[in-house]
Every structure is written in structure tokens, then in C-alpha cells.
Amino acid sequence: MTIERRTPLSRSRRPTIKDVAEAAGVSRSTVSRALTGRGYAASDVRERVLRAAAELGYVPDVMARTLKQQVSRSVGVLVSDLRNPFYAELAAGASREARERGYTMVLADTSLSAEAESEAAEALVALRVAGVIVTPNSSVVSTYLSSHGIPVVEVDRQFAAGSTDGVVVGNRVGARTATAHLVELGHRRIALFIDETDWTTGYERYQGYLEALGAGDIKVDPDLVVSAGWDVADSRRRALDMLRGPDRPTAVFAANNVLAEGVWRAIHELGLRVPGDVSLVAFDDAPWMSMVSPMVTAVSQDTFNLGATAVRRLDERIVMPEADSVTTVLNVHLVARESTAPPAMI
Amino acid sequence: MTIERRTPLSRSRRPTIKDVAEAAGVSRSTVSRALTGRGYAASDVRERVLRAAAELGYVPDVMARTLKQQVSRSVGVLVSDLRNPFYAELAAGASREARERGYTMVLADTSLSAEAESEAAEALVALRVAGVIVTPNSSVVSTYLSSHGIPVVEVDRQFAAGSTDGVVVGNRVGARTATAHLVELGHRRIALFIDETDWTTGYERYQGYLEALGAGDIKVDPDLVVSAGWDVADSRRRALDMLRGPDRPTAVFAANNVLAEGVWRAIHELGLRVPGDVSLVAFDDAPWMSMVSPMVTAVSQDTFNLGATAVRRLDERIVMPEADSVTTVLNVHLVARESTAPPAMI
DNA sequence: ATCCCGTGTGGGAACGATGTCACAACCCTG
DNA sequence: CAGGGTTGTGACATCGTTCCCACACGGGAT
Numbered sequence: 001m002t003i004e005r006r007t008p009l010s011r012s013r014r015p016t017i018k019d020v021a022e023a024a025g026v027s028r029s030t031v032s033r034a035l036t037g038r039g040y041a042a043s044d045v046r047e048r049v050l051r052a053a054a055e056l057g058y059v060p061d062v063m064a065r066t067l068k069q070q071v072s073r074s075v076g077v078l079v080s081d082l083r084n085p086f087y088a089e090l091a092a093g094a095s096r097e098a099r100e101r102g103y104t105m106v107l108a109d110t111s112l113s114a115e116a117e118s119e120a121a122e123a124l125v126a127l128r129v130a131g132v133i134v135t136p137n138s139s140v141v142s143t144y145l146s147s148h149g150i151p152v153v154e155v156d157r158q159f160a161a162g163s164t165d166g167v168v169v170g171n172r173v174g175a176r177t178a179t180a181h182l183v184e185l186g187h188r189r190i191a192l193f194i195d196e197t198d199w200t201t202g203y204e205r206y207q208g209y210l211e212a213l214g215a216g217d218i219k220v221d222p223d224l225v226v227s228a229g230w231d232v233a234d235s236r237r238r239a240l241d242m243l244r245g246p247d248r249p250t251a252v253f254a255a256n257n258v259l260a261e262g263v264w265r266a267i268h269e270l271g272l273r274v275p276g277d278v279s280l281v282a283f284d285d286a287p288w289m290s291m292v293s294p295m296v297t298a299v300s301q302d303t304f305n306l307g308a309t310a311v312r313r314l315d316e317r318i319v320m321p322e323a324d325s326v327t328t329v330l331n332v333h334l335v336a337r338e339s340t341a342p343p344a345m346i
Numbered sequence: 347m348t349i350e351r352r353t354p355l356s357r358s359r360r361p362t363i364k365d366v367a368e369a370a371g372v373s374r375s376t377v378s379r380a381l382t383g384r385g386y387a388a389s390d391v392r393e394r395v396l397r398a399a400a401e402l403g404y405v406p407d408v409m410a411r412t413l414k415q416q417v418s419r420s421v422g423v424l425v426s427d428l429r430n431p432f433y434a435e436l437a438a439g440a441s442r443e444a445r446e447r448g449y450t451m452v453l454a455d456t457s458l459s460a461e462a463e464s465e466a467a468e469a470l471v472a473l474r475v476a477g478v479i480v481t482p483n484s485s486v487v488s489t490y491l492s493s494h495g496i497p498v499v500e501v502d503r504q505f506a507a508g509s510t511d512g513v514v515v516g517n518r519v520g521a522r523t524a525t526a527h528l529v530e531l532g533h534r535r536i537a538l539f540i541d542e543t544d545w546t547t548g549y550e551r552y553q554g555y556l557e558a559l560g561a562g563d564i565k566v567d568p569d570l571v572v573s574a575g576w577d578v579a580d581s582r583r584r585a586l587d588m589l590r591g592p593d594r595p596t597a598v599f600a601a602n603n604v605l606a607e608g609v610w611r612a613i614h615e616l617g618l619r620v621p622g623d624v625s626l627v628a629f630d631d632a633p634w635m636s637m638v639s640p641m642v643t644a645v646s647q648d649t650f651n652l653g654a655t656a657v658r659r660l661d662e663r664i665v666m667p668e669a670d671s672v673t674t675v676l677n678v679h680l681v682a683r684e685s686t687a688p689p690a691m692i
Numbered sequence: 693a694t695c696c697c698g699t700g701t702g703g704g705a706a707c708g709a710t711g712t713c714a715c716a717a718c719c720c721t722g
Numbered sequence: 723c724a725g726g727g728t729t730g731t732g733a734c735a736t737c738g739t740t741c742c743c744a745c746a747c748g749g750g751a752t
Contacts, residue, residue, distance in 0.1 A: 014474075014494065017709060027731055032710055039711090040729050057493065062472040063409045064708035067737045074452075074473075082441060083650070085633075088434035095428065095455035099462065104469050106420075107453040109441035116445060123450050126408040128360075147403065148360065264637065287431075288634035291610065304429070362738060373702045378740055385741090386700050410738030413707050695752075703744080709737100716731075722724090 015056040024052035035060070066128070074104045075314060076124035076132040078117060078141065082109045085286050086257055086303055087135065090155065093307025094133060101315050103130070110137075112230060117141055125150065131314040133307075136160075151317040155310045158200045158327065165317055166327040167310045171201055171283075174299040174332040175208025175255065178281045181297070181334060182251045183216035186342045187279065191224040191242060191249040193235060193259040205255045205283060224249055228259055235262025236269075243270055243278065250343035251279035257286035260296065275341035285335060294338030301332045361402040369398035381406070412474065420450045421660060422470035422478040424463060424487065428455045431632050432603055432649055433481065436501065439653025440479060447661050449476070456483075458576060463487055471496065477660040479653075482506075497663040501656045504546045504673065511663055512673040513656045517547055517629075520645040520678040521554025521601065524627045527643070527680060528597045529562035532688045533625065537570040537588060537595040539581060539605040551601045551629060570595055574605055581608025582615075589616055589624065596689035597625035603632035606642065621687035631681055640684030647678045 021028045026045060033039035034049035041049070052058075066072050077094050079087040091107060098105045106129060108120035114137060121141045124132055131151040134141055139159035142152045146164060158166040182190050192209050196202040206225075213220055226242065228235040235254075239262055242249070254260035260282035272278055274294055282289060282298040289296035309328060317323070367374045372391060379385035380395035387395070398404075412418050423440050425433040437453060444451045452475060454466035460483060467487045470478055477497040480487055485505035488498045492510060504512040528536050538555050542548040552571075559566055572588065574581040581600075585608055588595070600606035606628035618624055620640055628635060628644040635642035655674060663669070 028708095029710080029712095029732080030730065033730095036710085042729060045730080059468060059471045059494070061413075061474060061708055062469075063413050063474060064737090065710075067407075067409045067413060067708080068710050070737070082428075082434050082438035083431075085429075085431060085434070088428050088431070088437075091434075091437075091453075092428035092455050095453065096457065099454065099465070104452055104473065105454065106450055107437075107441065108445065108451065109438050111442065119445070122405060123408075125405045127450065128407060128409060148405070261633075261637070268639070287607075288637045291607070291634045292638045293614070363740095364738080374738090375703080375740080376701060379701090382740085386698095388700060391700085407738050410707090411740080413737090414739050414741080416707075693752100695750105697748105697750090699747085701744100701746080704742090706741085707737105707739090711734105711736085713734080714732100717729085719726100719728075721726090 014061075015058045017058070017060070019056055020049065020053045020058050023056060024049045072128050072130045073102060074106055074127060074129045075311065076120075076127070076129045076134075077105055077107045078110055078120055078124075078132065078134040079107070080110055080112050080135050080137070084258060086284055089303040090135070090307040090310075093304035093309075094311050095307075096304075097308035097311035101311065103311070103315075112137070114138065114140075118144070121145055130318050133310045133314055151314060151321065153310045153314045153317065155306060156201060161200070161325075161327055163325060165313050165325050167306060167313055167330065168200070168327065169301045169306065169330045169332050171204035171332075172208040172211070174283060174301070174334075175205040175253070176212045177208075177332075177334050178253055178283060178297075178299050179209045179212030180215065181336065181340060182253065182279060182281060183212055183218065185251075185279065185340060187249075187251040188218055188343075189221070189224065189247070189249040189251070190218070191226065191252045192255065193226050193228050193239065193252060193263055194255040195230060195259065196227055197225075202255065209253060223247075228262065230258065232258055232262045232265065235259045236265045237262075239263040239266030240269065243267065243272065249278070251281070251340070253281045253283075255283045257282060257284040257289075260284075260286070260289070260298075264292070264296070274339050276344060279340040279343070281340060290337070297337045297340040298335050299332050300335045302330060306330060360407075361404045363404070363406070365402055366395065366399050366404050369402060370395045418474050418476045419448060420452055420473060420475045421657065422466075422473070422475045422480075423451055423453045424456055424466055424470075424478065424480040425453070426456055426458050426481050426483070430604060432502075432630055435649040436481070436653040436656075439650035439655075440657050441653075442650075443654035443657035447657065449657070449661075458483070460484065460486075464490070467491055476664050479656045479660055497660060497667065499656045499660045499663065501652060502547060507546070507671075507673055509671060511659050511671050513652060513659055513676065514546070514673065515647045515652065515676045515678050517550035517678075518554040518557070520629060520647070520680075521551040521599070522558045523554075523678075523680050524599055524629060524643075524645050525555045525558030526561065527682065527686060528599065528625060528627060529558055529564065531597075531625065531686060533597040534562075534564055534689075535567070535570065535593070535595040535597070536564070537572065537598045538601065539572050539574050539585065539598060539609055540601040541576060541605065542573055543571075548601065555599060569593075574608065576604065578604055578608045578611065581605045582611045583608075585609040585612030586615065589613065589618065595624070597627070597686070599627045599629075601629045603628060603630040603635075606630075606632070606635070606644075610638070610642070620685050622690060625686040625689070627686060636683070643683045643686045644681050645678050646681045648676060652676060 021031045034041040034046040110117040135156045142160040145152045152164045154166045197206040228238045285298035285300035367377045380387040380392040456463040488506040498510045500512045543552040574584045631644035631646035
């Protein structure tokens with residue numbers, strides 16, 4: 001009859017390298033050498049140490065190791081909004097690549113708040129992470145982290161190009177292709193829904209839109225360029241206003257998946273037919289776009305790969321801190337579906 | 347004319363508490379007391395220390411602090427697949443709650459792989475996190491972490507009920523409500539698409555389905571219960587087989603959003619009309635379900651809150667390690683939309 | 693004058709893993 | 723037997739922070 005041990009040994013004290021050394025009958029130094037593979041360790045001793053470590057369930061303390069070596073194997077990831085499938089997929093890609101390269105990932109959803117972003121950045125500095133991947137909303141985070149000697153990779157958007165690495169997609173090309181697709185179909189009144197036109201991403205997509213219109217000899221109508229906010233509700237409201245108006249556009253280019261959702265909802269509420277009454281193209285191919293009917297034509301970006309590439313870039317930067325900064329541009333491609341067609345005759 | 351400093355001071359060496367102490371002209375102990383607010387510190391000295399710390403851009407090293415205090419302020423979060431909006435939203439909820447409670451979040455996407463899960467769990471032990479939230483695939487992770495004295499909260503599914511905390515939703519009630527909704531509409535041949543029926547989640551949903559059938563005096567047809575895999579493709583294939591068959595069901599209850607997507611795609615490929623030819627109810631209300639036409643009736647769970655609640659539970663557990671384990675059950679509710687209607691007359 | 697107390701400060705130990713010593717056993721070869 | 727290579731040892735230092743204890747100082751009570 002055995003007495004139940006209320007609290008296992010492990011709860012009271014986790015095994016340390018010292019415990020392993022005692023169990024294996026060697027010194028701590030020898031355990032360290034045997035486990036890491038650096039330095040001398042006879043094969044029978046190594047065997048004994050490994051067995052003792054396994055039996056005790058010994059797991060090295062990353063904190064202590066990092067403290068000594070001054071080299072962390074954690075990376076920070078700051079994204080705007082995990083509920084947006086774009087950021088979720090980005091994080092998924094980063095997660096997989098981080099795991100493959102032996103990094104742990106510290107993730108924070110900054111909820112589109114500058115305060116949360118700064119707070120998270122400070123936490124990452126305190127953790128002494130090896131590097132940070134961020135979808136920035138301003139240059140402050142990149143600047144702050146860089147000033148603390150932490151490598152930064154900006155993803156999707158870029159505020160500190162030249163001084164930090166970046167991984168973005170071909171925004172201008174993508175936007176031009178999407179708009180040109182509408183122009184080729186015969187559309188002349190093409191609305192643009194965009195988050196902003198000041199940042200790199202928005203600016204580039206705006207430029208791509210302008211270029212395609214210019215190439216088609218179409219004069220830009222400022223009333224058709226809507227700088228909608230960040231949520232579906234706002235986009236929907238603005239779309240309702242525009243599509244109810246007298247001079248309704250025959251096509252809409254929505255510059256991200258959130259705006260596209262708002263426009264889509266507005267179109268449906270108004271009972272308009274797609275693409276009969278209005279054509280729709282989106283930048284960023286969210287899952288719902290291939291599920292709705294008609295399916296939405298979209299500029300697809302490999303978001304998962306965007307996250308994975310950012311981690312790769314960061315890893316390279318960590319290995320070579322002094323190399324020139326690099327901006328990687330990933331390709332996008334237009335997925336023509338059912339939401340685009342020539343405009344109806346008037 | 348100033349000379350550009352190639353590498354800022356911060357890169358060569360981060361400021362330590364010692365630097366702050368020297369700058370403020372006090373001892374390290376005094377700096378610590380002044381900054382943390384624990385212990386004595388004259389107001390003028392505190393002032394001086396704070397200014398020195400701010401000027402140097404001093405950020406305390408979490409590693410060193412944790413090492414000393416043996417109390418971490420990080421929590422681990424292990425989710426199956428961030429690309430699934432369910433897990434993304436769960437992670438978003440966990441992230442916000444963690445931030446509010448002053449925890450940093452270490453996240454790993456285990457990609458439905460047992461190996462990745464174990465690997466991630468070991469990394470979390472190495473990091474000495476304060477606790478872990480996991481959407482488990484077996485009991486091994488919970489057991490492993492518990493054996494290392496790390497508090498665990500199982501979310502969505504539960505393998506170690508009784509020994510660890512859990513946060514789940516009313517799976518049985520939800521499934522019963524969804525199925526009963528179909529029964530009330532007059533359906534007698536109701537298919538169930540489910541991931542598995544052994545685990546807690548799948549088992550409960552299966553039971554709810556059976557209960558609702560029993561209450562409607564409907565005999566269970568085993569051919570209508572499909573244990574589909576984990577991806578959309580598999581679910582779609584199985585749905586195609588079933589819906590092409592001679593004895594097609596008049597309604598389908600898909601027990602999660604992935605299965606629902608597969609069924610939805612199959613229905614469309616076959617040119618069936620919803621709800622005319624077949625009604626559809628889903629467990630877990632994914633964003634696309636309110637965007638497609640007809641909109642899909644679904645059992646909605648507050649996934650964001652699921653993640654947030656799990657962090658709250660974990661925090662309580664960390665504060666009171668010896669308290670009895672608790673399983674929190676969150677409510678779900680049926681959102682009746684357009685994909686359900688009485689079966690067509692035959 | 694002595695003691696006690698509250699207040700403020702400094703010195704040193706400790707946390708866990710690892711690297712670096714000097715050194716001690718060995719073995720084998722010449 | 724000398725010399726060199728191999729293998730293992732314990733002691734000590736390191737990292738940044740905090741805890742514990744010692745001490746200093748001055749005022750009030752005994």
C-alpha cells in the first residue's frame with residue numbers, strides 16, 4: 001500500500017542541471033558538455049547523463065541560458081488584428097517558420113491601438129527578444145526597437161524603409177492589374193475604397209489605381225475615391241452612400257478584405273446584382289470571397305508566405321546584423337472570378 | 347558639424363541597472379527599490395533615479411527578474427490552426443486578456459501535428475511560463491505540463507477534466523438545439539458531419555444530435571453520421587458522396603465551421619438549392635456564414651470570449667494553485683438564418 | 693547617556709546554466 | 723620514462739535583478 005504523494009516533486013522544485021549531475025554522478029560541467037555536445041564527454045558518460053536527464057524530466061531553463069549567453073531564441077510578432085484573416089494567416093506563417101528555425105514566438109495583437117503597440121514593444125525589449133516582426137501603424141515601434149538594438153522586419157507596410165528590413169507585396173502592380181482588369185471590361189466609373197493613401201501600402205495601391213486609369217485615358221473623379229475607416233461597418237456605410245447616389249459607379253475596387261466585406265454587404269442590402277449592376281474587385285483574397293455567389297474577383301497575396309518570409313528575413317538579419325537592409329517584394333496575382341463583367345449598357 | 351555615430355551606444359550594450367545606479371549616483375539596490383516601488387526610497391532620490399532611467403532608455407530585463415523571482419509573467423497558448431477563424435479569434439481573445447492582466451503571450455500553432463504540439467510544450471517548459479492554454483488533441487500535453495508543475499487550462503476540448511481547468515461551450519445543448527431546429531421544421535433524414543465522436547467536444551455534439559433525434563422519435567441512421575476528417579477537402583468529398591446518393595438527407599448538421607465549409611462547397615458543386623433541396627446548420631458561426639446567400643443558420647459561440655475566459659481562469663489558477671479544478675461552460679445560441687426550411691414534399 | 697525606532701542606503705548573496713580555468717588521471721607512442 | 727593527447731574534475735566567474743541583512747542617522751523615550 002503506497003501513500004499518495006499530494007504534491008509531486010516537480011511542483012516543489014523543478015530539476016536543475018545540478019540534480020542531473022548528482023543523479024548521473026558527474027559534475028555540472030560534464031552534464032552541460034554532454035547535453036549540449038560542446039566539449040569532451042565520453043560516450044558512456046554521455047549515455048548516463050542523458051538517461052538521468054530523461055528520468056528526472058529535466059528541461060534546461062531558457063532564461064538562465066539566455067542570461068548567460070546573451071543570445072535569445074525568441075522572436076516577437078506584433079499584428080494589428082488577429083480576427084482579420086489576413087493577420088491570422090500572417091501569424092500562422094510566422095509561427096511555422098519560427099518553429100522550424102527553433103524560435104519561440106511571442107505574439108501580441110495590438111488591436112489597432114497605438115498605446116497597445118508601444119506597450120507590447122516595451123514588453124519585447126524587456127524580454128530581450130532576438131528580433132521583432134511588426135505590421136506597423138507608424139514608425140515609432142520600428143524606431144524604438146532599433147534604438148534598443150533589436151532587429152525589426154516590417155511586414156505588409158513599411159515606415160522605416162532603408163533603415164529596417166521589410167517584406168511587402170507588389171501593391172502597386174496588384175492594384176494596377178485589378179483596376180486595369182475593370183478598365184479592359186469597359187468600366188469608366190471605377191470607385192476606389194481604400195483605408196488611407198499616406199502610408200506605403202495605401203499609397204502604392206492608390207498609385208496603381210491611378211496608373212491604370214491613366215493608361216485607359218480615364219479622368220480621376222475624386223468623389224469615387226473613398227478613404228473609409230478600418231472596420232466593416234464604416235466601409236458598409238460609405239458604400240451605401242455611394243451606391244445609393246445618382247451617379248453610381250459601375251465597378252468598385254476595394255483595397256483590402258475588410259473594405260471589400262463592407263462593400264459586399266452594402267451591395268446586398270441595396271439589392272444590387274453583381275456583376276450586372278456593379279462589378280467588384282478586392283485586394284487580398286479572403287476565404288469568403290470564393291464561397292459567396294457570385295465569387296469575388298480578387299488580387300491574391302500569399303499571406304502565409306508573407307509571415308514565413310518575414311521570419312526568414314529576420315533570422316538572416318539576426319545572423320548578419322550589419323548587412324544592408326533589404327525589402328522583399330512578393331508577387332501577387334489576380335484571381336478572376338464571377339464578380340466582374342462589362343458594365344451594363346445605359 | 348557633427349559626426350554620425352555608426353552604432354548607437356545601445357547596440358554595443360543595453361543599459362543595466364548598474365548604469366542607472368551610476369548615472370543617478372546611488373546603489374543598485376536603491377534603483378531597484380525606486381523603480382519597483384517596493385521598499386524605501388526618498389522622493390528626491392526616486393525622482394533622480396526615474397530621470398536617469400528614462401534618459402538611458404533603461405528597460406528591466408525580464409529574464410534576470412524572472413530568474414530571481416522564480417515567477418514568470420508569460421503564458422503559453424497552443425492552438426491547432428491559426429488559419430481557422432475559430433482559433434484565430436480564440437487567440438485574439440486570449441491576447442487581449444493577457445495584455446490587460448500584464449502577461450505576455452507565447453503562441454504556437456501546432457498545425458494539427460502531435461509532434462509539433464509536444465515540441466511546443468517542451469519549449470514552454472523551458473521558458474518556465476506561468477501557465478498554458480491549450481486546445482488539446484490528446485491528454486499528453488496537459489499531463490506533461492502538469493507534471494512539470496505548470497498550470498494548464500484546456501479550451502474547447504477537454505481531456506484531463508478533473509485534474510485541470512477547462513473552458514468549453516455548451517456543446518450538447520448547442521447540438522441538440524441545432525438538430526431540434528431541423529426536427530421542428532419537419533426533417534426526418536438529418537445527416538451529421540462531425541470530426542470525431544470520441545473526444546469531449548465531438549462526443550457531446552454527437553450526444554446532442556442523438557438526443558434531439560430521440561425526442562423527435564427519429565431512428566438514427568448510421569449511414570447519415572459521417573466522421574469526416576479535419577480539412578475542407580475531405581469534408582467536401584464525403585458530402586459529395588452522400589448528397590449524390592439515392593437516399594439523400596433533407597438536412598445536414600455540420601459540427602464545426604470547417605466541415606460546414608466542405609458541405610457548403612459540395613452542395614454548390616452539385617447545384618443543389620439551399621434550403622429548397624437541403625437545409626444546413628453549422629456549429630460555430632464563421633464570418634462567411636453571414637455573407638453567403640442564403641446565409642447559414644449556425645450555433646454561435648463567443649469564441650473571442652472563450653479565449654479571454656481561459657486567460658482569466660489561468661490567472662486565477664496561478665494565484666491559487668491548490669484550488670479545485672473548474673470547468674467553465676459558456677453559453678451558445680442558435681442564429682436562425684436562411685439555410686433552414688421545411689423539407690420539400692416528396 | 694542609553695536604548696529603541698523609523699527611515700533610508702549600501703553590500704553581498706542568490707537565482708540557473710554555462711564557460712573557463714588549472715589540474716589530475718589516464719592512455720599510447722617513441 | 724618522457725612527452726603528448728584524451729578525458730574528466732571542481733572552483734570560480736558571469737549575466738541582471740532582487741532579497742536580506744547590516745548599518746547609519748536622528749529624534750524621542752527611558
